[in-house]
Amino acid sequence: MSSVLKHGAYTARVEYSAEDRVFFGKLDDITDLVSFEGRTVEELENAFVEAVEDYLALCQATGKQPEKPFKGSFNVRMNPELHRQAALASRERNMSLNQLVVEAVRRFV
Numbered sequence: 001m002s003s004v005l006k007h008g009a010y011t012a013r014v015e016y017s018a019e020d021r022v023f024f025g026k027l028d029d030i031t032d033l034v035s036f037e038g039r040t041v042e043e044l045e046n047a048f049v050e051a052v053e054d055y056l057a058l059c060q061a062t063g064k065q066p067e068k069p070f071k072g073s074f075n076v077r078m079n080p081e082l083h084r085q086a087a088l089a090s091r092e093r094n095m096s097l098n099q100l101v102v103e104a105v106r107r108f109v
Contacts, residue, residue: 003015005025005044005045005048007048007049007052008052009068009069009070010027010028010030010052010069011027011028011029011069012025012026012027012028012036012048013025013028014044021039022037022038022039023037023038023039023040023041023043023044024036024037024038024044025037025044025048027051027052027055027069028069029069029070030067030068030069031067032055032067034051034052034054034055035051036048036050036051076101086100086101
């Protein structure tokens with residue numbers, strides 16, 4: 001069972017408030033706060049799609065570029081020895097460390 005909703009490039013995780021008896025969520029991986037809620041699954045799904053579409057419409061109306069959940073870059077933290085080994089491995093393969101990480105992620109996922 002998944003608690004992730006998807007619409008276009010946007011996703012959101014769903015939670016449930018027993019106190020308020022409502023499902024709720026917010027868009028993942030952007031800094032703008034876009035939230036939604038619903039008492040039924042159908043209300044929740046409709047509110048999610050409406051929240052995404054409203055966000056995109058508001059951005060267009062105000063001339064703001066909508067945030068993209070994934071820009072294609074991220075920082076990777078690892079212990080120094082693994083970093084050293086990865087750098088050596090990338091040199092041995094005549095590729096950048098970035099290319100090595102992309103290849104490793106591609107193989108994993």
